């Protein structure tokens with residue numbers, strides 16, 4: 343699903359690389375927490391998977407493709423097979439909940455019929471059945487994140503990338519979001535999630551990959567958060 347072979351990433355004008363010689367493999371259906379202190383390289387790792395950035399050295403394979411060899415025009419097609427969720431939800435504020443989910447399906451060319459069927463299904467799945475016509479601004483943070491997850495999952499992606507999805511939520515709401523991501527993972531979707539949330543990582547006991555100053559320093563199955571920040 344994902345393979346990093348000796349991957350380094352340096353940004354221009356930075357005196358140390360954001361990632362250094364990182365190698366790891368993430369298989370189909372895994373749930374992986376990416377942890378590490380601020381600036382350790384977690385977002386860079388995720389941006390390389392999404393091909394928002396390219397590796398400076400080494401190879402990144404996602405869904406069987408060597409991303410360095412993937413031509414630019416094929417990147418949108420690759421990204422359609424991934425779902426993304428962020429700390430700040432990134433919903434379209436002037437569209438309803440239903441329209442937010444529908445929009446994600448429109449841009450990938452789904453038919454109106456498919457969209458009409460899928461939107462209520464995924465909103466039900468995330469526990470927001472019947473809220474199609476609400477505006478994002480009328481919802482709580484946890485509900486907005488559920489909409490973002492519905493949107494990311496609408497296309498049943500093989501891989502879901504989440505960058506601190508509970509970063510703006512209180513602990514109880516975060517637990518609900520994690521249950522949802524766990525459920526999505528159980529449908530077969532691989533989940534890779536960067537987080538600072540010790541409680542969640544310790545509770546869920548999934549694979550934990552830790553970065554420190556750009557290096558992979560720990561890769562533990564059924565792991566714990568394990569470092570002080």
Ligand SMILES: Nc1ncnc2c1ncn2[C@@H]1O[C@H](COP(=O)(O)OP(=O)(O)OP(=O)(O)O)[C@@H](O)[C@H]1O
Pocket residue numbers: 353354356359360378379380381382383384385386387
């Ligand atoms: N676009 C960029 N240009 C230059 N330097 C960058 C860029 N993005 C990240 N960096 C640098 O790369 C290093 C790793 O940053 P990254 O955002 O990947 O860390 P992080 O672990 O996600 O941090 P956080 O937990 O705060 O989100 C940092 O030193 C950061 O300053």
